[in-house]
Amino acid sequence: MMNLSSTMKAYGCRYCVSPLKQLLHTTNHHLRFRPRSPSLFSSSFNNLKLPNFNLLLTSNSLFFTMEHLWGRSGMNTNKKMVEHLQQYGVISSEKVARVMETIDRALFVPDRTPAYADCPQEIGYNATISAPHMHATCLQLLEEKLQPGMHALDVGSGTGYLTACFAMMVGPQGRAIGVEHIPELVASSINNIEKSAAAPLLKKGSLSMHVGDGREGWPECAPYDAIHVGAAAPEMPQALLDQLKPGGRMVIPVGNIFQDLKVVDKNPDGSISIRSESSVRYVPLTSRDAQLQS
Numbered sequence: 001m002m003n004l005s006s007t008m009k010a011y012g013c014r015y016c017v018s019p020l021k022q023l024l025h026t027t028n029h030h031l032r033f034r035p036r037s038p039s040l041f042s043s044s045f046n047n048l049k050l051p052n053f054n055l056l057l058t059s060n061s062l063f064f065t066m067e068h069l070w071g072r073s074g075m076n077t078n079k080k081m082v083e084h085l086q087q088y089g090v091i092s093s094e095k096v097a098r099v100m101e102t103i104d105r106a107l108f109v110p111d112r113t114p115a116y117a118d119c120p121q122e123i124g125y126n127a128t129i130s131a132p133h134m135h136a137t138c139l140q141l142l143e144e145k146l147q148p149g150m151h152a153l154d155v156g157s158g159t160g161y162l163t164a165c166f167a168m169m170v171g172p173q174g175r176a177i178g179v180e181h182i183p184e185l186v187a188s189s190i191n192n193i194e195k196s197a198a199a200p201l202l203k204k205g206s207l208s209m210h211v212g213d214g215r216e217g218w219p220e221c222a223p224y225d226a227i228h229v230g231a232a233a234p235e236m237p238q239a240l241l242d243q244l245k246p247g248g249r250m251v252i253p254v255g256n257i258f259q260d261l262k263v264v265d266k267n268p269d270g271s272i273s274i275r276s277e278s279s280v281r282y283v284p285l286t287s288r289d290a291q292l293q294s
């Protein structure tokens with residue numbers, strides 16, 4: 001049975017809303033933005049810049065990101081980044097806060113980019129590492145299915161950041177698999193992970209990174225308790241639905257220009273329930289050639 005419902009999240013509001021909705025609702029969203037630190041907000045407000053339309057087309061985070069607030073407020077450690085996400089209500093789970101503290105984002109972003117700013121960063125090959133608030137959101141949506149011993153698949157694993165977080169959560173008895181179709185990104189994700197707290201899991205094999213077309217999933221280790229897709233599928237990929245365990249959950253952006261982050265639950269009887277979490281903007285889940293030519 002399909003259960004379709006739609007909610008627009010109020011936290012960190014502006015950057016989770018689609019471009020057109022943003023333009024229509026900027027004032028409204030400003031009113032809904034309630035930082036717990038008024039001094040930070042007022043002192044930084046004048047520094048807000050016009051949207052970066054380049055990022056708009058290639059990222060899941062939209063304009064007026066909190067980069068402008070955080071970049072000027074001493075946001076220079078991973079711990080502070082996590083604290084701010086907690087302060088702004090993006091992270092409510094202690095477990096997610098702990099894993100994001102443990103996996104230092106700076107090891108995964110390209111050199112000379114602001115590692116802890118809440119915005120996506122270009123990683124080459126027409127791809128981006130998602131913004132910290134999107135990583136946090138996806139980790140929280142999947143948290144129940146990332147218990148020790150469970151199996152997780154990260155499609156479009158890019159820098160490997162989220163796959164490393166999954167591996168930490170499912171632990172050495174679990175499996176965390178990353179699939180990415182750009183071989184160079186897979187190689188650099190392995191380098192990144194080797195420098196991180198997830199390195200022992202990579203060495204032991206409970207965490208592995210693979211080159212492949214993520215639209216086909218990774219059948220060798222299926223079924224999965226948790227599937228995360230880091231790129232927007234034009235429609236729900238059947239192979240990924242098939243590789244989800246009954247009781248499992250997939251978080252996947254779906255759409256082209258307008259995209260929704262869908263939360264897909266496979267019920268114990270095998271039926272599927274889908275709800276929309278929020279409007280988002282991700283790079284497309286596509287063929288390697290199409291991505292490199294875009």
Ligand code: SAH
Pocket residue numbers: 125127128129130155156157158159160161162179180181182185212213214215230231283284285286287288291
């Ligand atoms: N979640 C990752 C990367 C997000 S960008 C991070 O935060 O680091 C989306 C990624 O999906 C890109 O690295 C892109 O190369 C990859 N991708 C797009 N289509 C794909 C496909 N068909 N199969 C595998 N990876 C794909």
